[in-house]
Amino acid sequence: MTKFSIIEELPQIVRNGMKAAEKIMNRPLDIPMEEKEIIKPMTYKGADRNTNKWMNQFYQQDNLIVIENLLKKGYEGKIDLIYIDPPFLTKTNYNGRSIVKYGKTERVIEHFAYNDIWDNGLITYLEMLYIRLYLMKKLLSDRGSIYLHLDYRTVHYAKILMDQIFGEGNFLNEIIWSYKSGGVSKRYYSRKHDNILVYSKTKDYIFNPQKEKSYNRDFKPYRFKGIKEYKDEIGWYTLVNLRDVWPIDMVGRTAKERVGYDTQKPEKLLERIILSSSNEGSIIADFFAGSGTTGVVGERLNRRWIMADKGALSLITTTKRLIEKKSLPFSIIKEHNNLGKAGRLSIKTIETIKSKEGIEGLNIELDNYELNLDNIGIKGKYKDIVKEIALNNSLALIDFIGIDIDYNGNIPTIDWQDYRRDDKMIINSNIKVFNKNLKGSNKIYIKYIDIFGQQNSMVYKIDNGV
Ligand SMILES: C[S@@+](CC[C@H](N)C(=O)[O-])C[C@H]1O[C@@H](n2cnc3c(N)ncnc32)[C@H](O)[C@@H]1O
Known part of the structure; x- marks a missing residue:
């Protein structure tokens, strides 16, 4: 009281x-150091990165x-x-x-x-x-x-x-x-x-x-002069x-x-x-x-x-929702402070996909996802469930994975994404990302977010054959 x-x-x-x-x-x-990433939904076919135009902004802070x-x-x-x-x-x-x-x-x-x-x-x-x-x-x-x-x-x-x-x-x-x-x-x-x-x-x-509908008394037409009336399945109304x-x-x-x-x-x-x-x-x-x-x-x-x-779950929910809606590219700005909390995704192999013309893209095989259960806000029976999943198929805990296959070392533009759409799917552990501009010197940036909203990222250098 x-x-x-x-x-x-x-x-x-x-x-x-x-x-x-x-x-x-x-x-x-x-302010504390910030990190910025650009999410460019795969459905977006407009101008590429680093244009000076307005970009919508999500701050996780x-x-x-x-x-x-x-x-x-x-x-x-x-x-x-x-x-x-x-x-x-x-x-x-x-x-x-x-x-x-x-x-x-x-x-x-x-x-x-x-x-x-x-x-x-x-x-x-x-x-x-x-x-x-x-x-x-x-x-x-x-x-x-x-x-x-x-x-x-x-x-x-x-x-x-x-x-x-x-x-x-x-x-x-x-x-x-x-x-x-x-x-x-x-x-x-x-x-x-x-x-x-x-x-x-x-x-x-x-x-x-x-405007909104205002139904007539008894849902019948008034037929007043100069007033437009409409009818739907309920009856007559004006706006x-x-x-x-x-x-x-x-x-x-x-x-x-x-x-x-x-x-x-x-x-x-x-x-x-x-x-x-x-x-x-x-x-x-x-x-x-x-x-x-x-x-x-x-x-x-x-x-x-x-x-x-400021919530981790808000960022992942919003990101997925916007991508589903085929949004324009948007930037995510977040405090540089939560990496310690996030889990770690390990990669089994990264191989180049080659054709006669050269490198066409990458074949990435995910291995497993390790997270520290004490860092996430779950308790009791849910903690046990997560332990069980982590033991049997840890990749099922990944909610989103995004890749900048042509990373310039500055602000990543995540233009390849996969994420759990219907809650029940698991992210595909074998990822194929195509980009014909790839050279031996390219870096790739991989970002991932788990179902608790904890996010992390890593940078790989493609060393010709990788
Ligand atoms: C009622 S919910 C908003 C729901 C939203 N209108 C929707 O349609 O989903 C309130 C939100 O405020 C966020 N929040 C609370 N305090 C905040 C703060 N100081 N800074 C940023 N976000 C905050 C919470 O994380 C939560 O997601």
């Missing part, structure tokens, strides 16, 4: 948050560092839309689920995705939110707006913070996203909605009104400007768009937001990206995107 009065704490949260945010703004950019970086690298005032769906102070941990199948055996493993437990509860939570929101405002363009997605637990406190940061006059809406799934209660009304607060930066914000209550189904167990990441939001929800508050070509951002819904929908709608999430 809360022992403090949040009303008394709020001024302090605001003062501290503002001071800390200004301190961040006034210090020179001093704490978003406070990402926001600071963006502000100091020229993105101040450049972003038209920010949507964020932070943890809701639910006091639980969230998981991802993987199904691993090898031979006739099928195993389900639940593993850590992200944490929503806060020392000191609401105060720490609001402090975390305040400093980020304060800095995000600086990223917004003068035509920009921000959508803050929360629920009954914190939205009322967050509204006070948002009024202070963005100004009460710039509050546009509280959108109620209503759904049917989830638990019910006998002691109070079933909680079946989330709240999304919308603020603009100035009065000159982008807003493209979207009206979207209201602030949005009934949209959650991403349920059988939904086609489901990627197995707890708290994944429906594409339909993001579609409305992106269409309403940005234009084609706008830069949109999501700093709590999760399974990457904002980028996936944004890209479909021809927006440029920036996403960030």
